Amino acid sequence: MSATSPTPPVAEPQPLLAELKRRLHEVDDLESAGAVLGWDQSTYMPSGGADARGRQLATLSALAHQKLTDPELGRLLDALRGHEAALPPDSDDASLIRVARRDYLRAVRVPSAFMAELARHGAASFQAWTVARPADDFDAVRPLLERTVDYSRQLADFFPGYAHIADPLIDVADEGVTAADVRTLFAALRAELVPLARAITDQPAADDACLRQHYPEAAQIAFGEALIRRYGFDFERGRQDKTHHPFTTRFAAGDVRITTRINEDDLREGLFATLHEAGHALYEQGISPRLDGTPLGRGTSSGIHESQSRLWENLVGRSLPFWEHSYPGLQQTFPEQLGAVPLDTFYRAVNKVERSLIRVEADEVTYNLHVMIRFDLELALLEGTLAVRDLPDAWRERYRADLGVAPPDDRDGVLQDMHWYAGQVGGMFQGYTLGNVIGAQLFAAARAARPEIATGIAAGEFDPLRDWLTEQIYRYGRKLTTAELLQRATGGPLSTGPYLAYLRQKYGALYTLPPG
Amino acid sequence: MSATSPTPPVAEPQPLLAELKRRLHEVDDLESAGAVLGWDQSTYMPSGGADARGRQLATLSALAHQKLTDPELGRLLDALRGHEAALPPDSDDASLIRVARRDYLRAVRVPSAFMAELARHGAASFQAWTVARPADDFDAVRPLLERTVDYSRQLADFFPGYAHIADPLIDVADEGVTAADVRTLFAALRAELVPLARAITDQPAADDACLRQHYPEAAQIAFGEALIRRYGFDFERGRQDKTHHPFTTRFAAGDVRITTRINEDDLREGLFATLHEAGHALYEQGISPRLDGTPLGRGTSSGIHESQSRLWENLVGRSLPFWEHSYPGLQQTFPEQLGAVPLDTFYRAVNKVERSLIRVEADEVTYNLHVMIRFDLELALLEGTLAVRDLPDAWRERYRADLGVAPPDDRDGVLQDMHWYAGQVGGMFQGYTLGNVIGAQLFAAARAARPEIATGIAAGEFDPLRDWLTEQIYRYGRKLTTAELLQRATGGPLSTGPYLAYLRQKYGALYTLPPG
DSSP, rough: OOOOOOOOSSSOOOHHHHHHHHHHHHHHHHHHHHHHHHHHHHHHHOGGHHHHHHHHHHHHHHHHHHHOOOOOHHHHHHHHHHHHSOOTSSSSSHHHHHHHHHHHHHHHHSOOHHHHHHHHHHHHHHHHHHTTTTTTTTHHHHHHHHHHHHHHHHHHSSSOOOOTTTHHHHHHHTTOOOHHHHHHHHHHHHHHHHHHHHHTTTTTTOOOOTTTSSHHHHHHHHHHHHHHHTTTTTGGEEEEOSSSOOOEEEEETTTTEEEEOOOOOOHHHHHHHHHHHHHHHHHHHHHGGTTTTTTSSSOOOOOHHHHHHHHIIIIIIIIIHHHHHHHHHHHHSSHHHTTTTTTTHHHHHHHHHOOOOOOGOOOOOTTHHHHHHHHHHHHHHHHTSSOOHHHHHHHHHHHHHHHSOSSSSSSTTHHHHHHHHGGSSSSSSSHHHHHHHHHHHHHHHHHHHHHHHHHHHTTOHHHHHHHHHHHHHHHHHHHHOHHHHHHHHHHHSOOSSHHHHHHHHHHHSOOOOOOO | OTOOOOOSSSOHHHHHHHHHHHHHHHHHHHHHHHHHHHHHHHHHHOOOGGHHHHHHHHHHHHHHHHHHHHHHHHHHHHHHHHHHSSOOTTTTHHHHHHHHHHHHHHHHTTTTHHHHHHHHHHHHHHHHHHHHHHTHHHHHHHHHHHHHHOOOOOOHTTTTTTTTTHHHHHHHSSSOOHHHHHHHHHHHHHHHHHHHHHHHHOOOOOOOOTTOOOOOOHHHHHHHHHHHHHTTGGGGGGEEEEEESSOEEEETTEEEEEEEEOOTTTTHHHHHHHHHHHHHHHHHSOOOOGGGGOOOOOOOHHHHHHHHIIIIIIIITSSHHHHHHHHHHHHHHHHHHHHHSSSHHHHHHHTTTOOOOGGGGOOOOTTTHHHHHHHHHHHHHTTTSSSSHHHHHHHHHHHHHSSSOSSSSSSSTTTTTTTGGTTSSSSHHHHHHHHHHHHHHHHHHHHHHOOOHHHHTTTTOOOOHHHHHHTTTTTGGGOHHHHHHHHHHHSSSSSSSHHHHHHHHHHHHHOOOOOO
């Protein structure tokens, strides 16, 4: 306490860091509260609550945005540059400062009032879609979707300098990825998948009659929950509810929720929705609790997220070893429906490849073709080369051209996915195909690294796989980017090789395939 | 548009009013979001979500409080004094300014940081209680309750000048009512109710074995919901879920939710919880939608609110005419349990008077004795004449003295009600007894005003009663105070006369009573 001690040249980092965290926690609290309101809106809210819910979501969104764009937060982030540079880049604190700055710089481009209007509009549009889809009434949501396209363009225009108007929107979900990158990837996949799908669908179709029987809802839900409990989904830190369009949401490290929808006349719909969403949830539940309540405490990108949902749904949940272990339990649950159905019939049925209409029910071979249609259409909407009023016809034409089938109505056509009706067009779909590719890449690396992963799956033990994924991917949250995670976990960048090899191997065992 | 037009002497009221409403809507959005998070916490939240939920509720509460205490809001309310004075006092706008000012002046007394801590502590304490009650573990919540008492004292002390430390806390729930008022009322009731209860419980008890059979949950819920649908509960603008301790909550005019708990071995618990909460909800659903999203858009006091829950639960739902109409349907729902039970037996069973342990299951005669115990104990805790560690014993002693029974454990003793464990001691219970008194007073006035109300109830038609209550009470929200509503609807102030007359008449038909 000498009177001559010099004033420190920079402010002490610890109080600044504490203030940064306090502010970021507040933003996270508001965003998490918004997530609770959104979950409720999609699960339990009575229809009379819709208007007020839109206003409430708009207020929370605007406040979160105001807090995130507070100039004082920018000053704190500037003042912490020296501290950040002195820390190891993948330390929690350096990562927090780096990612918070990225979020801050993105957020300050967009006015809070615009964010509030976007949230309000998104809630109203979503509510209208929940009514319009069952009623097959595209006209009821058309003006809302026109506004969504307009808002999405305005949102992109807050980030000038893009090569394609979708780039800023894709960047939010999959940082660093551009429309051109996605087009290149999709073209490469298309060249392989189209002949593969054609070769398979030219052969006699698998018989899936065993799945299209009456399966009572309660038993379906109980069986699905038993499966994901074995996956490691922690019901003390999460739950499952029913909704129109399944999704996963996170309110905290200790509260990660999934949703499903049950079709009593088709076992696939609810079962694989549950396995898919559980994959998302295992990722979120596996993030280090130290990161909870900060911008680091959630999944890093749409591509990595979908890699996990697709991995647990398909690479595990539609595999033969998985069902060799789990099928007897399913037969016990549904003895009348499946007691006399051999495993091979069931396995072929859940892997039936067909030219179908519904993305979320599509098989692994044609799934990406559904995604590509949506990706191309949203780009066209944003470019202005396609008008919303022409979208239903454009949808039908693309389905006819790419999949050889066309929906008889809009319900199973342009109204089938909630994404465009929740307030944004652009950046909503590329993650699914990125996820398929990344999921296969990670799964191959995992199995190569730990032989007990494959033997575990065959024995209904998923800890080895989940532990490897937690160690390599989950625990980091947003500390590492997609590219950094891939490099560390697989030793290389994104590659379609493992995914195409997986498809050829799996479907080569079921069908005669063209030479690869 | 003359250049010589004088500057108006005061600012135009309309833009000021619009700005006032914008600010009040924002506060309401935050409070409603908090209500959604609170509802979720009590219904569906997994235990792992508790800590983060507490933080989120604290953030929302602090932000709502900051917005409500913004000095700019105070300036707007000042600037609108002239406009308010020029309007009829019960116009929407004059009422809004008046009530908003009352809320503002109350809120500015309490620091936002204190409100946030109160919300955080309340959520943590509530969560601990949900575990401690089934475990019969008072010690687990004792330190939390000690802090609650301390915080409640601090809260009261932000309003100096009270005669009793509970007065500011009671005033929040029942404006204008003091501890002294409640004590006077309770003493008068006690003088009548104690001999009445003694006379009845000295006679042979009603046989309630018919209610203590196995009643499957799903059928109980369906029957209860059918009843309240007839009451007029609008399921398009509300819903019912299960919880530990039933409550009603409002997120908007179009989203008013009730909760119940089902005991498969006692038909009363769930059935009358549903009817009780439906009474609260009819009130909230009946408030003029014009007032939605403002401080006027909810019930005016705890006393009026409980008058509606008790009216629909007891004065209607435990009456003979009601069951003359509804009992055949109940028998059809539970033919094995009730097919051979005559209406008279059932009616006597649901109105069984006994010296019991659980307030929410208590009969109409002894119910207020349960309330008085709690009221006296919370006053003693606040005064400091009773320590929290001595509360379980004090509880048992009072039960022995007043009701002649004592709980064998704390689960059905001091842990039975959630109120003290949700963050406040003081002002939590007087409303229940005020509600009994007011409910009977309103019911008598309603029946005197419209003969079709009584004939309606006997025919299972509740529109006449609900319409009268909507016209006289519900639609006003907080525009009128308890005293103003009572004066308009009954022509006089609060009076115990109708309540005591009702009890004497109803129970005089079932038992031999002492002279009144």
